[in-house]
Amino acid sequence: MLDISSRVRVHVETLLAAQNDMGVCDAFEQYAPVGKPDTMNAPHPPKVAGIDSTVPSPAHTVAPAPATSGTPSATSATPVTEPRTAPGAVLQDRLAGWVSDLTTLHELTERLARTGSLDSALKEAVHAGAALVGARRGLVVLEPGDGLGPETTVGLGLGRADLGHIETVPRSSLPYGRILDGLPGGDGELAQPDLFAEDGLDPRHREVAARLGYAASYALPLSTEAAGRLGAAVWLYDEPAEPVERQRHLVGLYTRYAAEHLARLVEVERTRTCMATIAEELLPSRLPRVAGVQLAARHRTGPRGGGDWYDALPLPDAALGLAVGSVTGSGPSAIAAMGRLRASLRAYAVMEGEDPVAVLSDLELLMRLTEPARSATALFAYVEPALRRITLAGAGHSPPLVIGDRRIEYVETSLSAPLGMLACWEAPGVELAALPGETVLLYTDGLLQRTGESVDRSFARLHAAAAGVPRALRTDPGAIADHVLRTVLPDGLDEAGGTEDVVLLAARFE
Known part of the structure; x- marks a missing residue:
């Protein structure tokens, strides 16, 4: 959640409204506060995924000069006054950052919605998620909980041999394995900010992580209320790290939408496979x-x-x-x-x-x-x-x-x-x-x-x-x-x- 006062806080969930006939400007006008807001001193949140906001960020106000100790000189003709920050400048800066997040999520979900095949959707989902959490590599494992398939693994920055090495690690030690197998702690996000400092890490997992050159991971389940568990997405960091609260919130919203889109494509793929099987059985x-x-x-x-x-x-x-x-x-x-x-x-x-x-x-x-x-x-x-x-x-x-x-x-x-x-x-x-x-x-x-x-x-x-x-x-x-x-x-x-x-x-x- 963005660090905005309760009077002007705008929930990023309005992205869904922005995709349903409500543009970013409409959402901005709807949630803009009426009246004088509180003064805020937090810096402008950074951009997400390197996508520039459609609303230009205003210039930051100059910070107040620190008060000098001691008594002013008697020769001073004018008193020393502190520059005052305009109350609306920081608010506008904050809202511009929030609109940048909305624009980023809107563009990423639009790109995902344009994918027509399951494989391309999985690749787009892991790529966009990596941009949101600031990771360079990742993988998404599709393994529907009903056991009807299809099952596949798609990697970002990981070759087939790399995925093969990861699969040699016991599933209970891997984040996606704990999510897919319903192990304790696998019902939500799983963050491992420093794998090599973690107590009880499986030796094989430690060996594979050192071989592939990743030191931290962040995982989220892919599930919907109707379809249940579909799979899990894992992003890998080269150095010890973990996403901040704002990044977690944004990637959580994105994966929620991605899971719904993937659930539809899974049903399409199942229907296509079923029809192909029937057609083959009717032939010699x-x-x-x-x-x-x-x-x-x-x-x-x-x-x-x-x-x-x-x-x-x-x-x-x-x-x-x-x-x-x-x-x-x-x-x-x-x-x-x-x-x-x-x-x-x-x-x-x-x-x-x-x-x-x-x-x-x-x-x-x-x-x-x-x-x-x-x-x-x-x-x-x-x-x-x-x-x-x-x-x-x-x-x-x-x-x-x-x-x-x-x-x-x-x-x-x-x-x-x-x-x-x-x-x-x-x-x-x-x-x-x-x-x-x-x-x-x-x-x-x-x-x-x-x-x-x-x-x-x-x-x-x-x-x-x-x-x-x-x-x-x-x-x-x-x-x-x-x-x-x-x-x-x-x-x-x-x-x-x-x-x-x-x-x-x-x-x-x-």
Whole structure:
């Protein structure tokens, strides 16, 4: 709490009001005292986190000169008087410091609110907290008390090896361990101003602290009333030190807001993980082994969970059915529709898989009766590995890509509408003869859409990626799929850089 008289004390908790349609100036006017304040002589509080206040600090008044002992000289013509300090100057100085704190907290919480992922929010929280308490390094340990995860540790100024050294210390000796395990004294702030002067410090903790070069720590729990305990934040000092009361108050307010923000992101991450798990369970757990052909699949789920899918199933007469598709929409409803569509296509493929047009026609009729408000794209291929012959049909789907030593080309398929768009769907099938060593790549539109480019440029990028597959990798369909993903979607876009699902299914003929 700032050192301000009770008549003019303004609580820093009004930051919450400042974030809810009340600016700093409004909060200043609301809490400015009416009447003559008491005279204060304390110095201007220092800035926090190096952020300048939007209100300029007034010049400090000159301190009164000390009275001289003895009797004034008789030759002195005028009496000696002490300069008087204007009562409002110190008050204005104090309030300017308080507004600086408000501005700092407002800016830090705004930066935290702009983070959209759990990892970035944890990094921002430990960085801002270190600035508020005057530390150079720190770490935040996310370990929700309900045991549902996710669990992670993020460091500031600490490498992975440094975090590994800290984890070798018994948890009961670490501040975050006492907080997370509910040990005595772990329900609030934990300050260790001088680790090496502390009695009973675990020898391993002393050894790790000396090795990493920190001599003091300050820890706070991260918890909310609704979510309970989420984790703990610890800041490390290079020399014996601890935050002053004002710093503790500011970082306490910040971590209270940070915990609420982290709780929301934890729920989002749990939902995303749950949907990704459900989507993976609805897809084949393993690909079949069929003589004459090698298979590999890659699936990337978007953050909201989409309806892209693939399938590979053995058929009578040593044949093989390959399918890829995409259901419109995202979230749990799209994932459920994808599961129903894939299960239906498997049944139709077993009954009449040698005619891909009939398979998709039956699927269209089923969708029209059971999913009238949804559409989907699909491609089904009937493969005869012994003859290296493929018969396929597509409903609004992107054409397959043939990758070989002599050719890199798209399969010419007829244009057709997606399933669920027309009263009666039918399109001619296409036959393709693959050469030994060639790979046929099936994929969903998410691969093209994640590039952020036009359709023509995306197709050109995919073609160039396939042409650039090294010859040493062309014997492995999995290596071909990985190379295409990395080339078409650089900078990690193949992992979680887009909202669309991505599916690749590669079949290499021997």
